[in-house]
Amino acid sequence: MNLSRFESERQAIWAEIEDLVVLAGTRPESLGADGVRRLAMLYRSAAADLAYARKHFGFDPIVDRLEGVVGSARVLVYERPERTKTAWDYLSTGYWQALHQRRSMLRLTIAVFFGAALFGLAVAEVNSEGIVRMLPEGFLWVTEEQDTDTGLGLVGLAGFSLFVMINNITVTILAFLLGVVWGLGTLWSISYNGFILGALSSLAVAAGNGDVLVAAVIGHGILEISCIFVGGTAGFAMGRAVLRPGQLSRVESMRREGTAAFRLALGTAPWLILAGFIEGYLSRIGLGWQPTLIAGIVIGAVFWGLYHWRGRVPVTGELSTSPVYTQLRSSR
Secondary structure: OOHHHHHHHHHHHHHHHHHHHHHHOOOHHHHHHHHHHHHHHHHHHHHHHHHHHHHHOOOOHHHHHHHHHHHHHHHHHHOOOOOOOOHHHHHHHHHHHHHHHOHHHHHHHHHHHHHHHHHHHHHHHHOHHHHHHHOOHHHHHHHOOOOOOOOOHHHHHHHHHHHHHHHHHHHHHHHHHHHHOOOHHHHHHHHHHHHHHHHHHHHHHHOOOHHHHHHHHHHHHHHHHHHHHHHHHHHHHHHHHHHOOOOOOHHHHHHHHHHHHHHHHHHHHHHHHHHHHHHHOHHHOOOOHHHHHHHHHHHHHHHHHHHHHHOOOOOOOOOOOOHHHHHHHHHO
16 A cells, blocks of 8 residues: 555544544543544554554654654543643653654754764865864864863853853754744754864864863763754754645644644753753863763763653553543443
């Protein structure tokens, strides 16, 4: 079965699930016995569709659409009736699921970033003097300084940490927002930041400051770049919603993706704050490259470990405590 036929034959089922989810709100039992029975049956059908789409159309937006449909229905089918969604629920699970649902855009973001980084490195190797004039002055200290201890003291470091925090949040949110312009703004933002990293790496190594660069950047850099990847993912997903709205109207497609992007931005903010704290303190007190390298790798591993662990939307589970199951039993 090709993609067009698959979507046309199954679209009505997915749309019905979405309608039932909206009608149910947070109380699936309000659908009545027939409604919850219908929701449970459609959920199983959509879960099978999702498995088929992952296997045969893995990089198509239809997979993201189905993951959203199945995920929203699953909350009603399997969740305990007394449970209320909290900010912690989103930060610990929902955030990672939303990111995983857009993994094709995440792959695109990573490819663009590191492609631009390699290009920046190559340009710096060929024309180091010219590249210096192209880069922001605030980043060039790694090509000159021999020590990452800024001598700012605790108060000064706190101010620097706050500055870095604001800068990191600005860069990531910019990548989110620029997705509205067909994703082209996000492409520019991600490419520019990758280019800077590649060029600075080349300049620092050429100046004999490779270890200084690692000590100054790697502690916060892995987490910071990871957050930029999230911003790029949301931005590209927004651009895709504008260009390829599918069965939805363009306005509705943008509204849905815009809501998801805003939530991703909120979920990324605590990680950006942590990255700013690390850059303001750990990376600027002269510890050397070994401790900061270890810290950077550990924190980066935690971030991506949570993505792989918490990000996969489950399609099976126990029904015994779900409101749908309870309603079905009581209706027999």
